[in-house]
Amino acid sequence: MYVVALSGSPRKGGNTETLLRHVLEPLQEGGWETELLRIGGEPMRGCLACRKCFENKNRRCVIEGDIFNGVVEKMFRADAIVLGSPTYFTDVTAEMKALIDRAGYVSMANGRAFTGKIGAAVVAVRRAGALQAFDTMNHLFLISRMIVPGSSYWNVGVGLAPGDVEKDTEGLENMNHLGRAIRWLGERTAPYRDSYPR
Secondary structure, three states: OEEEEEEOOOOOOOHHHHHHHHHHHHHHHOOOEEEEEEOOOOOOOOOOOOOHHHHHOOOOOOOOOOOHHHHHHHHHHOOEEEEEEEOEOOEOOHHHHHHHHHHHHHHHHOOOOOOOOEEEEEEEEOOOOHHHHHHHHHHHHHHOOOEOOOOOOOOEEEOOOOOHHHHOHHHHHHHHHHHHHHHHHHHHHHHHHHHOOO
């Protein structure tokens, strides 16, 4: 089983990455292959709504020269996708929004290729706006016919400076539970993924 976690934060080693690492720990312990990629701060153009992905049906976006096609390839391969973003003006970062728009379109254009995969969202927040960012990422999962596991609370960690979320005990406990929930769900649904309603 393979899970890819995508951080929309431009801060290397920041709070978003810390939260994602806590989600991945129980999956690593369960023998899953895990990968954490930082898309924040990397070139990621927004969707052009050109619909070329619907014409080409090659699991790629026609926009070249940024990291998107390499990232979406990993998303197609994954059994579970975890998106993480800091809260920027009560929503996700620009790179995360670009990923959501383009990945959603490319998946739909290719037979709804994310169908039956597990999707989870994680948010780092200083004070407010976390639920808006959480909803934005979950919208990709829900329209893509993915399975979204619940956890012990909203998947939010509170902190400003890098490392601050390590003090959010409740947030870290929730991340650990989320990782265990993804592991449990993935192991039980894997034999049936191809029969998930399309």
